[in-house]
Amino acid sequence: MARYVDLTQPISPSTRVFPGYPQPIVHKWTTIREEGYFSNLLVFVEHTATHMDSPAHFVEGAPTIDKLPLEKFFARAVVLGFKKKPGEPVSRREVEEALSDTGVKVGKGWYVFFAFGWDRVERFEDWLKYPYLEDDVGDLIVELGVEGIGVDTPSPDLSPFNVHKKLLPKSIVIIENLSGLVELAGRSFNVVILPLKVEGGSGAPVRVVGVLE
Template sequence: MYIDLTMVLRPGMPVFPGSPKPAVIQWTKYDVHSYYSNVLFLHEHTSTHVDAPAHFIPGAKTLDQLDVSKYFGNFIAVDFSHLPPRGVIRLREFENALPRGADLGPGWVVLIRTGYDQYAGTEKWMEYPELSPELAEHLAKLGINAVGIDSPSPDRAPFEIHKILLGREVLIYENLTNLDQLVGKIGKFYGLPLKVEGGSGGPVRAVAEI
């Protein structure tokens, strides 16, 4: 069974403060050109997307420089939708939430459900919880492939969590959705972006296979 974890990319959709809203502009028409196509204008970090290490680490790898195997792997999904606004996801709580049989290490993807995908476009959206530095350090030391979350970010300025994870080439997936369907399960995660030269990140079609 496959679960789509991707927000629809559309004009005017919610974006992280300071980012431009995407535009989808019709370029050709059936009745004029005999075929239909659009031109896309969007920030690299729009909708469901992945952050490459170069997003925060000068000189680090960009989307096209990463091994393609970094964009998929075995996943575990944990539920922190019970946290209050701006709550903190701590290491001990994370370890208690892990499903049985999750022996995390290289090749794994950790998916964290906050439930904040349902608030996209509202004021509450930016009240998302954050990962603690202790948890980020733990995940980075495990050498996992990526951390994914169903909110706009795993942290706030000065973005310490981004720097901890990306500094160890642990990719970050943001604005995932439908993680409630994965909690307590183990399967395969796929989130491949376009191979953009020099890309600091890019939209993905994120999918889980159970």
């Protein structure tokens, strides 16, 4: 029997956001007591909690989140685990070795997920000093020809975001702020990744579910 694992962070007023973005607002709009039905008004940037960056996030005229092919949302994922201190880089060599340790051959139809355990970092200052992928890891990902990458950090790279700039022009999407990856390190499984259909959106929150056999 398959086991379904939610790899998604919740959206709430206390969700940690990238510097410069507002805290999400979850505002009670109607209540059962007053109007007879309960609903919330939501206000947040597209890049909040677990979300997907569409190519348009960094490339003018590139596909927006609503224009991505549905095949991108049903894929295989392999999880590479790295033990890193705050602010430490991951080299291309480390990624190549971790990939070969898994024994799977990734390519079209695959995502590579990077597990650092950063969804569990408690202090905001530490969360901001996330480990990052060196620029040439971006080149490796392009060479592999996968659908996308995912990280449990706020971003795969630091400013000026060179990994974003290598992947997004190739329509290789980026999922940020995944959760619960660490215990899946070394494993590969089917994954469902469904972003909200924001018309013309630069990205959108996604529900990411691993389907483990």
